Amino acid sequence: MNYKLNSVFFAILILCISFVFTINCVASPVLSRYSEIKKIRFWTAPDHIRIVLDMSGESIYRVRELTNPYRIVIDIPGGKFSSGLKGTEINNGVIDRIRINRLRSSAQVVFDLPRKTHFDHFALKPFKSHPYRIVFDLKKSFSEEEIKRKINTAKLIATSGDRIVIIDPGHGGSDPGACSGSGIKEKDVVLQICRMFAESINKTKGYKAILTRRGDYNVALGKRIEIARSHGGDCFVSVHLNSYPHSRACGSEIYFLSLDGSTDKNAQRVAERENFLLELWNKDKVREDDVQSILLDLTKNDVMSKSSVLAECVAAKMGKTNSIPFRGVKQANFVVLRSMAMPSILVEAAFLSNPRDVRLLRKRDVLNTIAREIAEGVISFLESNSIAETYMGKINYIEHIVKKGETLWSISREYGLPVGSIRSLNNLGKGSTIHPGQKLRLSGKE
Ligand SMILES: [Zn+2]
Structure with a gap:
């Protein structure tokens, strides 16, 4: 009896381990009886394609990469597609098409790709009018x-x-x-x-x-x-x-x-x-x-x-x-x-x-x-800001051309810099004055 129980326990353990190893992503253990894939939307950016599956509830999904031809397969156990939902041709160099397969006990989404592509995926919870979502980012590769x-x-x-x-x-x-x-x-x-x-x-x-x-x-x-x-x-x-x-x-x-x-x-x-x-x-x-x-x-x-x-x-x-x-x-x-x-x-x-x-x-x-x-x-x-100041390291100082009526104190207030640092940056002694048209260096990396 003990031996029998142990072997049953062992079999369950093996099953659990193999399940964990084959499933790439488990969104959450709290699941609705079945999830409906309501919509599939996609956007093309210069460096990636984002594909979003709008879901009726929180879902388990499994992602596999298959070759010959190269494709990404997403299985949603117990999932269903909403009626009328179809796949779509994209053909933008990163992805050829999105296909949907209505299987007996699961819903399957397939991305047909012209070549192996780096990708990322994650699940999102509802936010405002947006439902549960599963998001895929397929990265474009550049030579x-x-x-x-x-x-x-x-x-x-x-x-x-x-x-x-x-x-x-x-x-x-x-x-x-x-x-x-x-x-x-x-x-x-x-x-x-x-x-x-x-x-x-x-x-x-x-x-x-x-x-x-x-x-x-x-x-x-x-x-x-x-x-x-x-x-x-x-x-x-x-x-x-x-x-x-x-x-x-x-x-x-x-x-x-x-x-x-x-x-x-x-x-x-x-x-x-x-x-x-x-x-x-x-x-x-x-x-x-x-x-x-x-x-x-x-x-x-x-x-x-x-x-x-x-x-x-x-x-x-x-x-x-x-x-x-x-x-x-x-x-x-x-x-x-x-x-x-x-x-x-x-x-x-x-x-x-x-x-x-x-x-x-x-x-x-x-x-x-x-x-x-x-x-x-x-x-x-x-x-x-008269001179070519820049913050990205092209020129690493700020220059100010003194206008009529300006004093060291008014410039100090304008730029939020202490008068002492303006003096020292411009080698101005205590008694020195400034004049209109004079160029002042205001701050910078030495
Ligand atoms: Zn905004």
Whole structure:
């Protein structure tokens, strides 16, 4: 009897072990009786394809890679496809097609690929109107030649002598951002504004705009930072739309980074929402020590006080001609701003929760006005900081040309630098005076 019990126990143990070894990913032990795959959606980014399976509940799924031909097979035991759901042809060089197989006791999704591809997968719990999801990121592979070409193009832009404005349309792909009651998505409107903003910048001689996102796809925080850094950005502007539980709040706001708290509760709420969305949808979060090293640079290069000047320059242009009222400049701890080693702001251009703002956002000329106003503000910031200061190591100091009526004390207040350090950086003795037109070196790495 004992022997029999032991052998049964052993058999169960072997079964459990083999189950654990064959299943790549187990979403959770708490499962509904069966899961329905309601939708399959995909987005194509320059460096990856994201495929999302919308599920009716939490599900176990098993991922296998098969060869000849190469494919990724996802089995969902007890799963069913919603009626009418079909596979789809993609043929974009990374994936040929998505197929679905309605098997007797499981649902099977197959990605047919032209070659072996690195991929990543994870499960997400419901969030707002989004159901349980299983997410796949298939990475595009680039030849050495292509990587070299990309790096060289970025280098060429960084060293062109043009002022580089990094324009960051918030969200994208499976992350829609805020949504209006009528279904307008933040990710779509901000992309439109940012394209117009980039056009305004590129039309101006000596300026070049680089977009962190050019279409409807996810961009991880690390990728946004890499784009800004590799192109030698002189400043960074992230564009978003706000949303509030009640519909009265309206208008635009500009934010710059605060490491010690927010201007008010609303500012804190906006930062919490944007940070949460960015971190929720971007699995490859920035490593905390990367952020720490950037924070040191922020203090060293006085980037934060420059960001406040950038915010004021843009604020001075906003709400002038367009009918979206301007609510002011605020501070909060946004993760996307915290990661940038260059003057950075985040514009919340309007409220998607306010019917009047939404009506205005439907008009192309209103979007154009918002874009033009931000561009004018950015250009006035980069022009007023007379010399080619940069925060990416092109030139590592800030130069200021003394204007009529300025004193060492007024310049010290403007840049937040002690008078003593301005004196020592410029070899000015205690009794020395400054005169209009004089060039002062204000801070920098030796
Ligand atoms: Zn946003």
